[in-house]
Structure formats: C-alpha cells, structure tokens
Amino acid sequence: xxxxxxxxxxxxxxxxALKEFPKNVWNSVFRNxxxxxxxxxxxxxxxxxxxxxxxxxxxxxxxxxxxTLGLGLISFFLFxxxxxxxxxxxxxxxxxxxxxxxxxxxxxxTVAFGMILRNMHRWSAxxxxxxxxxxxxxxxxxxxxxxxREFNWVIGVVLFLLTLFMSFTGYLLxxxxxxxxxxxxxxxxxxxxxxxxxxxxxxxxxGTSVGQEALLRFYVLHVAVLPAILSxxxxxxxxxxxxxxxxxxxxxxxxxxxxxxxxxxxxxxAGPEPRKTxxxxxxxxxPITKAGQVPDNTVxxxxxxxxxxxxxxxxxxxxxxxxxxxxxxxxxxxxxxLHPPNPAKAPWYFLGLQxxxxxxxxxxxxxxxxxFVILLFITPYIDRAQTGVGKWFAKERLLANTIxxxxxxxxxxxxxxxxxxxxxxxxxxxxx
Amino acid sequence: xxVNLKRSSRAxxxxxxxxxxxxxxxxxxxGLFGSGILSAISNFVFIKPRATYGQPQRFSIGKPEDFPPxxxxxxxxxxxxVVREGNRIAALSTTCTHLGCIVGVSDTGFACPCxxxxxxxxxxxxxxxxxxxxxxxxxxxxxxxxxxVDKDTEITPGSYLSL
Numbered sequence: 314x315x316x317x318x319x320x321x322x323x324x325x326x327x328x329x330a331l332k333e334f335p336k337n338v339w340n341s342v343f344r345n346x347x348x349x350x351x352x353x354x355x356x357x358x359x360x361x362x363x364x365x366x367x368x369x370x371x372x373x374x375x376x377x378x379x380x381t382l383g384l385g386l387i388s389f390f391l392f393x394x395x396x397x398x399x400x401x402x403x404x405x406x407x408x409x410x411x412x413x414x415x416x417x418x419x420x421x422x423t424v425a426f427g428m429i430l431r432n433m434h435r436w437s438a439x440x441x442x443x444x445x446x447x448x449x450x451x452x453x454x455x456x457x458x459x460x461x462r463e464f465n466w467v468i469g470v471v472l473f474l475l476t477l478f479m480s481f482t483g484y485l486l487x488x489x490x491x492x493x494x495x496x497x498x499x500x501x502x503x504x505x506x507x508x509x510x511x512x513x514x515x516x517x518x519x520g521t522s523v524g525q526e527a528l529l530r531f532y533v534l535h536v537a538v539l540p541a542i543l544s545x546x547x548x549x550x551x552x553x554x555x556x557x558x559x560x561x562x563x564x565x566x567x568x569x570x571x572x573x574x575x576x577x578x579x580x581x582x583a584g585p586e587p588r589k590t591x592x593x594x595x596x597x598x599x600p601i602t603k604a605g606q607v608p609d610n611t612v613x614x615x616x617x618x619x620x621x622x623x624x625x626x627x628x629x630x631x632x633x634x635x636x637x638x639x640x641x642x643x644x645x646x647x648x649x650x651l652h653p654p655n656p657a658k659a660p661w662y663f664l665g666l667q668x669x670x671x672x673x674x675x676x677x678x679x680x681x682x683x684x685f686v687i688l689l690f691i692t693p694y695i696d697r698a699q700t701g702v703g704k705w706f707a708k709e710r711l712l713a714n715t716i717x718x719x720x721x722x723x724x725x726x727x728x729x730x731x732x733x734x735x736x737x738x739x740x741x742x743x744x745x
Numbered sequence: 746x747x748v749n750l751k752r753s754s755r756a757x758x759x760x761x762x763x764x765x766x767x768x769x770x771x772x773x774x775x776g777l778f779g780s781g782i783l784s785a786i787s788n789f790v791f792i793k794p795r796a797t798y799g800q801p802q803r804f805s806i807g808k809p810e811d812f813p814p815x816x817x818x819x820x821x822x823x824x825x826x827v828v829r830e831g832n833r834i835a836a837l838s839t840t841c842t843h844l845g846c847i848v849g850v851s852d853t854g855f856a857c858p859c860x861x862x863x864x865x866x867x868x869x870x871x872x873x874x875x876x877x878x879x880x881x882x883x884x885x886x887x888x889x890x891x892x893x894v895d896k897d898t899e900i901t902p903g904s905y906l907s908l
Contacts (some may be wrong), residue, residue, distance in 0.1 A: 494846065498859055501844035516789075520797040522845075530792075651821035653846045655858035669873055671860035674843055739861030739873075 315412045368555060371612035371618050374562040374703070379453070381560065383625045384448035387682040398434040408485065408532035410525045411644065413488035414647045433638035438480050440633065442662050443478045453692075453717050455618070456702040456710050457561035463693035465553040470689045475543045477662075482535040484660065485528060489645040493590065494657045496531070497523050501664060502670060502678035510679075563703035566610065619728040655737045664731035665724040671739055685720055783867050802896040809834060809892060817866075819850060825882070825894065826850065827864075833905035836884045836894050837868050842877040855879065866903055878902055 330337075344361075348354040358364040405424055407414050409581065420427035449469060452458055458466035485496045500523065503513035519526030535739065554560065612618075620727060659667045669677030692713070701707030736742035755771030804823070812818055812829040819826045819839060824847060826837045839855065841848050846859035853864040863872040883898035884906045892906075 494859065497846065498844040512793075516793055519792075519794050522797070526794065528797060547766045651847060652849075653850070653858045657846060657859045667860070670844065673874055674876065677874075678844075738858055739865075 316595070325372065342610065348615075351613050355611065358615055364615070366551060367618055368559070369612040369614060371614050372559050372562060372566070372738075373610050373612055374566045375560040376612070376617060376621055379544055379619075380703075380705075382447075382451060383621075384444055384451050386625045387440060387629050388445045388448055390626050391437045391444060391633070392543070392547065394437045394630065394633060395441065397537065398430050398437065401615060402428050402434060403536060405669070408528050409485065410488060410528055410648070413486065413528065417489070421641075428641065429637050432640070432642045433633055435642035436636045436640070437633050438483060439660070439662075440482055441476055444475050449473055449689075450721065454710075454714055455705055456707060456713075458693040459561070459696070459699060459702050460693070462553075462557045462561060465550060465557055466693050467690055468550050468553065470686070472546050473549060474686065475539060475546065477538050477541065479535065480660070480662070482531045482539065485523075485531040486535065487644060488528065488648055490648060490654050490659075491643075491645045491658075492646040493523060493650065494653045495659050495663070496527065497653075498667070500527075502666075502674060505675045505679050508678075532636075559615070561703050566703065613679060615680055630662045653717075656739055657734070658723075661728060661732060665727035668727040668731035668735070686722075688716075750895070759771060803893065805887065805891045805893050806836070807892060808890055809886070817850060821847075823894070823896075826855075827892075830905070832908045834884065834908060835905045836882045836892075838880045838882065838896075840879075842870075842879060843875040846852070848879070869902070 336371060345353060348357045355369040358367055358369055380740045402420070405420060405427065409412060417431075418521065420431050452466065452469065481496075481499060498539045499515050500514050503517060504510045506513060515521070517527065518524075519530050666678060666682065669681060671677070673680075696710075696713050698709065701725055703708035733744040793836060800823070806823070806825070806827065809829075812834060813826050814829055814831050817826060817828050824838060824840045826839050828835050828837060839848050840846075841857040841859065841862055843857065843860055843862050846857050848855040848857045848862070848864065851863075854871070855868065856863050857873065857875070861873045862870065862875035864875070864879055865871050868881065870876075870878055879902075880899045881902050881904065883885065883895040883900050885893050885895070886906070886908070887893045
C-alpha cells in the first residue's frame, strides 16, 4: 500500500456492507491490528483506554521488585477485589437492625458462594489496611515523597485515612457484638474532638446512640460515598505518578556517563540545526524530545510492566483465595446492647488506638493520632533536602526515618499489648 | 438591572469596558463560590436529623415496691442502675463516661469491660480512664405512685429520693 497507488473507491451496496460487517465492526472497536512489534504495541498502548494508563516506556528502576515490593499495586488489586466482592454481597445484604445479622447467617448457610465471598471481602479488607500502610512506609523509607512528589504523598496519606474509614464503616454492617461495641466506642472517641466532636458524633450516628440510623448511615458511607471518593483519589494518585515523572529513583539512575553521546564538531557544523517539533506536553513543560540526548534506561511497558502487573495480580488474588478457603471471617453473637463482650476488642489495626484510649480518651483517640497525621501531611514540606531519594534507609535520611519508625514501633507495641496482654475489664494479663 | 446589551456585548478594549469585564468576572466567581458553600451547608443541614428515633428520655420504671431495700437493680434497656437503701432510692447511669460502653455491676461498684474504668457504689471513678463519675438522674414519684426517671436532668451524686 504505497501512497502512489490510486485510492480504491469504496464499494457500495448492501451485499458488500453485509459481507464486510464483521470486519468493519471489529476495526471500529479496535483501532490497531493485533500488535506484533514494539512500535505497534506502543501505538496500541497509546490509543487504548485501558492501556493508556501506562506510559509507553518505563524506567528499569521502577520495575525492580526489591524497590517497590509491589505494595502500591497490591493495594490497588485488593481494592478491586473488595469492590467486586462488595457489589456481590450487596445483592443479599439489608442494612436493618432486625435483618442484617440474619443475612450474615444466610451468607454462611444458604447463599451459593456466600461464605467465600464474605471471607474474601473480609481478608482483602484486612490486607488492604496492612498493605496500604506498608506502601506508605515504603514511600517514606525510600524518601519518595520529596519534590516533585510532595502532593502525591499528601493524596496517599488521604487514601490511607480513607482506607481506615472504609474498614471502620464496614465492620458495623454485620450487626454483631464486635460491630456494635466497636462503633459505640469509635463514635464516642470522635465525640472527644474539640469544638465539633459532639456534632460529628451526632451526624455519624444519626441520633444519640448506635441504632438503625447509624447502621443506615454507615452503610451509605461504606457502599457509596467512600468508594466514590477513594476511586477518585486513586485515579488522581495514579495520574500524578505519570505527571511527576514515574516512580522515584536515585539521581544517578538516569545518567550513565559511559553512554553519553558527544557530537563531533565537524558533524555539528555540517548540516542545518534539526527542526524541533513540540507536542502539547512540550509546550507546557518544555521540549520532551530526549531521544539520543539521554541514555535510555527504559524498557517498554508492554510487555515488561504488564507482565509484572499480571504477576502481582495473580499472586494477590491467589493469596486472598487461599486465605478465604482456609479461614472463615469471624461472626460474633448478635448485638446485645445490654452486655458488651468482656473484654471488648477492636480489630487488630485499631487495637493500638484502643490501648491508647484506655489511658486517655482525648490524647489516645484524638491528640496523638492527629499529631501523627499532621506530621505525615507536612513531612514533604518540612524535609526539603533532595538527598537520599530512591534508596531504602538512605544514610542521609537517618533522622526522618528514625522519627517515623519510632511512631510505627510505638503503635506496634500498643497493638501487641492490646492483642495479647489485655483480659476481662481490660486488666493486664499475661498471655500464657 | 438595566444592562445595555448593545454596548456590553461588543468586545471593547477600552479601560472602562475591561474594568467592567473584570468586575463581572469577579461577581460570577463570587456567585459560583457562594452557591457552592451554600449547597455544602445545606447538605450538612440535610444529614443532621431533626427527629431521632431513639428511646424517650423520660419514662416510668415501676413502683417503689419493685425495688426492695438494699437492692441494686440494673435496668439494661434503659442503661440504669436503681439503688435502694432503706427508704432512699436513686437512679445511676450505667453508660461508661469514658467511651459509652455499658458498665457491669461488680463487688466494689461498677467496672467497664471496654477500657477498664472502675467506679465505686456511688459511681465515683476509682480507676481507669473515665473522666467523670457515673451521672445520677432525677427521680420523682409520679401521682400514680410510679417512679419516673428523667435522663435529661442530672443531679448531684449522693442525692437520694426519700420515699
């Protein structure tokens, strides 16, 4: 098909249209033929909605499993599993104080695959809280929040808090003892916040105690409001990874002096200057025509990044499936508003908080967590040094890493005390 | 508002029309911003319930004879503990002042299972994180001979109703 040949006039006629119908439909859906080389794969990535989230090429450093541990991807895949299993569970769940618990029993007993879906939802939720936090810790320990990624870090912290709030709203829904008392305590903690605390508590519960109104409110937050905000946040988070120049890496990961290209003077003066063309990006950000000017440390997203993602997804899904087949999500006694279970324990990731509020409701539940969250938010605007980015536990970042690790370890100690060393009436007991 | 359409719709570049355009821009922005704020506030007004569907705060708990002298009866649904000593009677809250769990009656008074707050027989804090003693509620003898509790009115701990 050289441009010299005469353009063939399109054949008309119904018969011909019918003959070409399948081909025409296919070509209208898929703009490119099934790609067979890197160029065609790049073209497909560029024009396909589902693939264009990827850059055509990614830096080799971004694909190093030892750098990212795949934690961000795992968080996202867990979120996808949660959305899918959550939508399926919604077909059988009723947010009513008289029906919710019975629906849990139905899921366990009569609904086909009800048990495994609930298990998958529960274990993915626990997994997401853990993995999102580990992802946050990874980004901290590698200094990846530094310029120009400051705001994406802030969005990440918001996503972490939303994840916690998702899990908090989710565990009222089974309407069992843990659900009721955890939310009673949780909303009471919110009541200790200065000035607006009591109003927030009232708005969350839709009344003065945890009951039908609270269940309905938590349901709406859990299945509509928070997933929508979280999805939008994730989209912005991903978008900004691209716009901030991919994943963080050390400065020398971009430059390998041996490959630097120096033009001989004679060649330089021989011809006219190459004409530069600017894309939209070039106009906004300056020229991005870097071919031949920087050493190429990149690989094609298709197949290298796609392969890594598929691998991570399969591992994540398999792990959740195995866990869900081996362990059933707990369901306690139905709500009894007269008798809190003794001891009444929150899930493991809130036990550190519960241990802290057993000393002081304000400082444990509001003060210290707020200080920690504010510190997380402002970290990239306080820690401005550009050294130690892209390296785990860089020596230059010893102070920041130590402060962060202190908070994490302190919380871990509280979680361990709350889990193993607290007995009836929250009295200190030995676990053996 | 009398706006001369013919004049303002032409793209004039005189300082006067630029100024007007800038001001109209400001007013539009202000209007949009104000509407945004107003709708945000009205959303909060909407989700704040005007009527709640909880239990009534004033209710009858039965005749004094139901509580024999020396008894400490917990009325679970009402989160109350009715204490009678001789001819004196009082109603204490059993909702923990720390984070709202229901305290249980123990040998020495009350104990909270959630975070380990402890109270003595009068509801005074003896240990744990509870910031305040258990409230005492106003108790009255209604004309029909029944005891009536008003959970909206707290009274000084230790003030009993004499029968």
